[in-house]
Amino acid sequence: MKYESQSIAKWYWFVAMALFAVQVTVGVLAGYVYVAPNFLSELLPFNIIRMLHTNALIVWLLLGFFGAAYYLIPEESEREIYSPKLAYLQLVILVIGAGGAVVGYLFRIHEGREFLEQPLWVKLGIIVAALIFLFNISMTVLAGRKTAITNVLLLGLWGIAVFFLFSLYNPANLVLDKMYWWWVVHLWVEGVWELVMASVLAFILLKLTGVDREVVEKWLYVIVATSLFTGVLGTGHHYYWIGTPGYWQWIGSIFSSLEVIPFFAMVVFSFMMVWKGKRDHPNKAALLWSLGCAVLAFFGAGVWGFMHTLHPVNYYTHGTQVTAAHGHLAFFGAYVALNLAIMTYAFPHLLKRSPYNQVLNMASFWVMTSAMAFMTFTLTFAGAVQTHLQRVLGMNFMEVQDQLALFYWMRLGSGIVVVLGALMWLYAMLGPKAASTELAGQAAPAE
Amino acid sequence: MSEMLTKSAARNIFYGGSAFFFAVFIGLAAHSHYYAATVSTDVAGLTESVERGKRIWEKHACVDCHSILGEGAYFAPELGNVFVRYGGDKDAKGAREALKAWMQAQPTGIEGRRQMPQFHLNDKELDDLVDFLAWTNKIKTQNWPPKVSG
Numbered sequence: 001m002k003y004e005s006q007s008i009a010k011w012y013w014f015v016a017m018a019l020f021a022v023q024v025t026v027g028v029l030a031g032y033v034y035v036a037p038n039f040l041s042e043l044l045p046f047n048i049i050r051m052l053h054t055n056a057l058i059v060w061l062l063l064g065f066f067g068a069a070y071y072l073i074p075e076e077s078e079r080e081i082y083s084p085k086l087a088y089l090q091l092v093i094l095v096i097g098a099g100g101a102v103v104g105y106l107f108r109i110h111e112g113r114e115f116l117e118q119p120l121w122v123k124l125g126i127i128v129a130a131l132i133f134l135f136n137i138s139m140t141v142l143a144g145r146k147t148a149i150t151n152v153l154l155l156g157l158w159g160i161a162v163f164f165l166f167s168l169y170n171p172a173n174l175v176l177d178k179m180y181w182w183w184v185v186h187l188w189v190e191g192v193w194e195l196v197m198a199s200v201l202a203f204i205l206l207k208l209t210g211v212d213r214e215v216v217e218k219w220l221y222v223i224v225a226t227s228l229f230t231g232v233l234g235t236g237h238h239y240y241w242i243g244t245p246g247y248w249q250w251i252g253s254i255f256s257s258l259e260v261i262p263f264f265a266m267v268v269f270s271f272m273m274v275w276k277g278k279r280d281h282p283n284k285a286a287l288l289w290s291l292g293c294a295v296l297a298f299f300g301a302g303v304w305g306f307m308h309t310l311h312p313v314n315y316y317t318h319g320t321q322v323t324a325a326h327g328h329l330a331f332f333g334a335y336v337a338l339n340l341a342i343m344t345y346a347f348p349h350l351l352k353r354s355p356y357n358q359v360l361n362m363a364s365f366w367v368m369t370s371a372m373a374f375m376t377f378t379l380t381f382a383g384a385v386q387t388h389l390q391r392v393l394g395m396n397f398m399e400v401q402d403q404l405a406l407f408y409w410m411r412l413g414s415g416i417v418v419v420l421g422a423l424m425w426l427y428a429m430l431g432p433k434a435a436s437t438e439l440a441g442q443a444a445p446a447e
Numbered sequence: 448m449s450e451m452l453t454k455s456a457a458r459n460i461f462y463g464g465s466a467f468f469f470a471v472f473i474g475l476a477a478h479s480h481y482y483a484a485t486v487s488t489d490v491a492g493l494t495e496s497v498e499r500g501k502r503i504w505e506k507h508a509c510v511d512c513h514s515i516l517g518e519g520a521y522f523a524p525e526l527g528n529v530f531v532r533y534g535g536d537k538d539a540k541g542a543r544e545a546l547k548a549w550m551q552a553q554p555t556g557i558e559g560r561r562q563m564p565q566f567h568l569n570d571k572e573l574d575d576l577v578d579f580l581a582w583t584n585k586i587k588t589q590n591w592p593p594k595v596s597g
Contacts, residue, residue: 034522041554041562046522047511112505114519148458170505172498174583175483178518179476214454221457228465232472241591242516243487244479249589251475316593319517319525394594397524398561 001349003074005081010350011091012067013343017426019060019098020336024419026053031412035405048105051117055105057331058115059098062160064339065196066090069137069153071346072203077144082136090132097125113181116167123167130161148217149199149206152224156195163187175243182238189330190234190259190301194227197297197338198266204290204345205270209277216273223265230258237309241318249311256309263294263302263334270294282354285361285428289341292365296333296372304329304376316391321404322383329376332368340365340425347429348437356437357428364428368421375414382407487587499572500579507566514597516588523561525597530577530584532595539581546580547573 001007030049033039040049070087074080081087101122104110110117118126134157141150166183202220206213236252239245270291281287304326308317317323348355382404389395389403484490504510509526510519516527535542550573553563568576 037561038556038558042564045512045562045564047508047520050511050520050522051508110508112508112510114510117508117511148454151458172493172501173484173488174501174515175488175586176480177501178516179479179483218452218454218457221454221461222452225457225461225464228461229468232465232468233475235472238518239479241588242518243483243586243588245482245487246589247475248479315591318591319514319519319521321521324521390596391593394596396596400596401561 001352003080005084005087006071006074006346007350008081008084008087008091009067009071009346011088012063012070013347015091015095015098016060016063016067016339017343017429019056019063020422021426022102023053023056023060024415024422026056028412028415028419029053031408031415034408035412044106048108048110051105051110052102054115055101055117059094059101061331061335061339063094064335064343065157065160065193065200066094066133068196068200068339068342068346069133069157071342071350072200073137073140073150073153076147076150076203077141079140079144082139082143086132086136090129090136093125093129093132097122097129113167113170113177115185116181126164127161130164134158134161147213148220149203152195152202152220153199156192156199159192159195160188163192178242179239179244182235186235186238187232189335190231191228193335194231194262195224197293197334198224198227198262200338200342201266201270201290201293204286204341205273205277207345208279208281208283208287208290209273210279210281211273211277219265219269223262223269226258226265227262230255230261234259237311237314240311240314253310257306259309260298260302260306263298266294267298283345283348283358285355285358285365286341286345288362288365289337289344292369293333293337293341296329296337296369298333300326300329300331300333300376304380307380316387317383320383320386320390321379321407322387325376325379325383328379329372332372343429351433352439353433353437354439356433357431360424360428364421364424367424368418371414371417371421375411375418378407378410378414382411489582489585492582492585494578496575496578497582498579500575500577500582503568503572503576504579507564512563515583516586517591523563525592526580526583527586527588528584528592528595528597530581532597535581535584543574543577543581546577550576 026049029040030046030053033041033046033049070081097118101118104119105117109119111119116123137157138154141154163184166180169180171177198220202216205211206216233251234256236248237256239248239252271294274287274291308314308322308326344361385407386400386404389400390397512520512523514521514525514527517525529546530536530542533542533545547570550566550568553565555562
């Protein structure tokens with residue numbers, strides 16, 4: 001850690017880790033309700049469990065991104081964060097908002113659009129926090145060295161804030177509601193979040209492999225160009241069946257098929273960097289998570305997304321467990337793994353240690369990844385069966401669900417293993433560390 | 448590749464191309480907005496009760512169990528076409544009464560069956576909610592879903 005204000009990241013990541021634990025625990029609860037539907041049905045109905053699961057995920061990923069920005073921008077811009085006080089104020093607002101939302105949900109205080117269930121005061125708090133954040137990091141970046149990594153990261157973070165504003169628009173016409181709802185949801189995860197992902201990944205690989213910055217930055221621009229060229233019009237794959245014009249079936253099918261390109265490019269790019277890089281960085285766990293992130297995002301977002309994105313296929317699979325399968329692996333691969341990668345990389349620096357608990361950390365990667373892959377397979381099979389029974393044969397929804405019970409049991413099993421993997425990772429990061437990893441004086445590991 | 452494409456060229460392609468694709472997207476979205484507000488939805492039928500019904504739908508976070516036009520959670524049945532599934536195209540009054548009776552009968556408490564909570568809606572609220580579902584069923588969705596089962 002070269003700059004004092006980088007330690008702001010640590011506090012963002014502590015909160016992110018706590019919410020990560022909440023997210024996966026509540027996920028298991030939701031998986032259990034699928035197989036034991038009477039459980040907690042009056043006290044904590046499924047809709048509340050689900051909004052806790054999804055909202056905790058989104059908020060901890062965002063906190064992770066904020067932490068990543070506070071960690072890497074000082075190094076990239078070669079200066080301290082403009083105002084650490086504002087950064088902590090932003091965190092306090094976010095913690096109050098997230099805490100208030102979680103407690104409120106338990107008492108049925110929520111709005112009612114998927115993923116945007118936060119009460120208005122929380123939404124406004126998020127916007128205020130985002131404005132503080134953007135002001136703070138923009139001031140830092142503008143005053144310092146400008147790199148492709150900061151340019152792309154900043155554009156991604158500004159995009160997150162701008163598109164979130166559409167969460168305030170909720171017209172009476174359901175079609176218009178849905179159209180602009182996707183401007184938050186799709187333009188986030190298949191648009192500006194990819195800019196954050198690519199830039200953070202580029203930063204980690206630059207540090208881990210020691211490859212020439214010019215090469216990394218050129219590739220970064222190429223990759224994010226393919227992300228936005230395909231992802232923006234790729235929004236069309238959500239406009240097939242919600243009352244929007246028929247031409248989206250063509251635009252959505254073509255452009256969202258191409259959305260696999262940036263994810264494939266990230267795989268090629270990261271493996272090439274590692275292959276070409278001469279540096280033998282001691283943080284093997286961070287390298288594993290970074291490469292894993294690229295590969296899992298390729299499968300989860302790219303392959304599993306493509307599987308049901310062509311409109312003649314989507315006509316049958318839309319809104320089935322196929323979507324759930326894709327959603328789970330895409331979020332895990334692209335964004336969970338990214339956050340775990342940057343935290344795994346940065347924590348030894350923040351704690352002024354050499355990389356610690358590497359074996360446990362790497363084991364947690366394989367445990368979580370295998371379990372997520374298994375969950376994705378079971379949900380994909382469930383989705384295929386559901387599509388045939390419900391969408392081809394026209395069987396009643398609940399009868400079909402009864403046929404899927406075995407898949408839901410296997411999904412629950414894989415979910416429990418994911419929680420174990422997450423706990424292993426948290427223990428590796430926060431638990432006791434070998435005394436030998438303490439750094440004496442000025443000695444710092446290669447960055 | 449390294450000689451053909453410099454970093455600044457890549458950067459310019461990124462900014463210029465993204466601006467171009469975003470502009471195309473905005474143009475198409477503007478047209479789609481117009482289409483949704485005039486062609487694909489029953490504008491005259493978008494009454495205050497339909498809007499109240501939508502707000503009730505949101506107040507109780509129905510979308511976190513059900514799906515509507517395929518979006519939402521997949522824990523409970525699709526409701527975009529539930530009005531027709533209940534025979535509303537042939538007997539609107541009968542479908543309305545059946546839907547209201549269903550919601551009032553929740554939760555069933557049957558062991559091993561997914562439970563819908565009791566939301567204690569009064570008669571007017573139930574009517575509003577059914578109005579919203581009936582209006583939604585009329586949206587021109589490119590003939591989705593493939594089956595009445597949703």
